Amino acid sequence: MKKEFIYSEITNQIADQIQKGILKAGDKLPSVRKLCQDYQISMNTAKRVYLELESRSLIDSRPQSGYYVSKPILINLPLPEVSQPSLIANNDEPNELISKVYENMGKKGLTIFSIGIPAGDLLPQAKLKKEIINATRELREGGTGYEELQGNIKLRRMIAVRSLQWGGNFTANDLVTTNGGINALSFCLMALGKFGDTIAIESPCYPGILQLANGLGLKVLELPTHPTTGIEIDTLKKVIHKINICLLIPNFSSPLGSCMPDENKKEVVKLLAENNIPLIEDDVYGDLYFGPNRPKCCKSFDTEGNVLYCSSISKTLAPGYRVGWIAPGKYKDKILKLKLLHSTSSISIVNEAVANFLKFGRYEKHLFQLRKALQDNCQNYIKTIAESFPEGTKTTRPQGGLSLWVEFDKKIPTVELYDLAIKQNISIAPGRMFTLQNQFENCMRLCIGLPWSDEIKFKLKQIGTLAKTI
Missing domain, CATH: 1.10.10.10 (Winged helix-like DNA-binding domain superfamily/Winged helix DNA-binding domain)
Known part of the structure; x- marks a missing residue:
């Protein structure tokens, strides 16, 4: 047979x-x-x-x-197709579109499906305020002085303890704190790359990473990506000789929400190490899993210090606090030199407050509630899309994270849909924002981090109604 x-x-x-x-x-x-x-x-x-x-x-x-x-x-809703980007490095950044989407963010009365963070109503704001006050009391000089270059020792210890959940096995000395997740990625790219180097990423990919890579003069090679399992490893093998750095979001990537299986993570880590190509792992969404267990990270399989693990609390606890960290492996000295040059010290009061929030178990309780809310949101979004969006609409089915990727029929351009939606005080993120190539014009990302309500359901239905008019 x-x-x-x-x-x-x-x-x-x-x-x-x-x-x-x-x-x-x-x-x-x-x-x-x-x-x-x-x-x-x-x-x-x-x-x-x-x-x-x-x-x-x-x-x-x-x-x-x-x-x-x-x-x-x-x-009722099939999965979007596996992406098929050109394997030629491209730098056609959609600056005008990104600016158009973000310039409306402060607009009063706007329903923001376009920014991938949890809404304030889903965050423990009162408890965090108390921790800030306590930090000013506990820190020497009320937190007005610099902390050590590597970062708040209590925070690094708490991060190290939590890494045991996914096989990180860090010590406090393995970690360097940063001013948020994008700052962590920036340090890594500056430490590893030089002008003209090629970086391999997922396609579609978070716009901040695209802008950062472009700003540093790197060539971007987008990899075909499955909406459930992440990058196509066979393609990575074919282009391995073309790249100098690889940057991935293996757990619940933005915008697809894909999660690489453990065997894929292990294979990617081994492949890149054998070719002496560093891997920058962005794990800002890893704690937002919907299943019974937190997924492992690529860093779990790193035996040579070749994976630079980056994360933050920006997607889980407090976006405005700008607390992030790196486990840079064998590149630690380079990262510390860059931190000394660019920021000297993280914000001592905020780092101390977050450390205490983690230390006394408050973070785990908060995450449990947040994950439940996001999982319910995801199901409600998909149900509403199935009921209200044009025939032929496809969606991802993320098992964690903050993103839902929607693929319309080819005849529905989401840049035009954005223009119609913003007139109704609704902001979406058109798919073209997530690539440096001419693709995903009929796709969009929706953030599922807004508390579910009749109003949110109505706004989603409006998007579907508008899409049917195009």
Whole structure:
């Protein structure tokens, strides 16, 4: 029996069981290994079966848990296509579009689906205020002096303790604090790259990373990216000789919300280390998982110090506090020199306040509530989109993070949709913002970090109504 026939037959058998209700929503499917044993197929064929079922919106993957039959509200909407960017480095930055989207951010009465942060109503603002007051009392000189170059020791210890959840196994000495996540990425790129070097990234990718790379004179090579499992590793292997740096968001990337399987992370880390190409890992969304366990990081598989791990609390606790950090591995000395040159010290009071918030368990309680709210939001968004958006609309099904990626029919340009929506006091993020190439014109990112309400549901329906008019 031909391999292609086996793959199709197994896929259709499982799909038929789901559609007939033999396998019900929430049921766990056999592991990939068990599927191999049951059908006497290879690991690659088994993975292909599950990827095909995901693309049909019949099942969902949950990091470190397995595959489950999708809930009915998700079944109507297929996944977006795997991206297919040109593999020639490009620097066509959509500056005008990015400026247009961001210049309206202070507008009163605006519903902001375009910025990927949790709304203030989902954050423990009162508790954080108390921690700031306590920090001014506890710190020497009320926190007016500089802290040590590497950063607040208490905060670094707390980050190190939390890294055990995903196999980071840090010590406080492994970490350097920064003024937010983008500052961490900036230090890494300045330490590793020089003008004209090529950096490989996901496609689509967070606009701040694109702008940062362009600003530093780096050539950007966008990699084909699956909406569920992240970059296509086979393509990375083909272009490995072209790149000098790789920067990825392996856990719940923005804008796709994809999460690389552990075996993919391990393979990418090994591949880049063998070719002496540093990997910058942006893990700002890793704590926002919807499943039972936090996913591992690429840093979990780093044995050579080749992965520079970056994170922050900007997407989870307090965007305005600008608290971030790097575990730079063997590049620590370069990062410290850059920090001394560019910022000297992090903000002592804020870092102390965040350290105490982590130390006494408040952060974990907050994350539990935030994750639940975001997961509920994601399901409500998808249900509303299925009911109200044009026929043929596709969405991702993230298992964590703050982003929902929407793909319309090719005839619906989201830049035009943005112009219509902003007149209704609704801001979306057109897909063209997330690439340096002419692609994703019919896509958009929606932030799921707004508290769900009848008003938010109404605004989403308005977007769908406007899309039908184009």
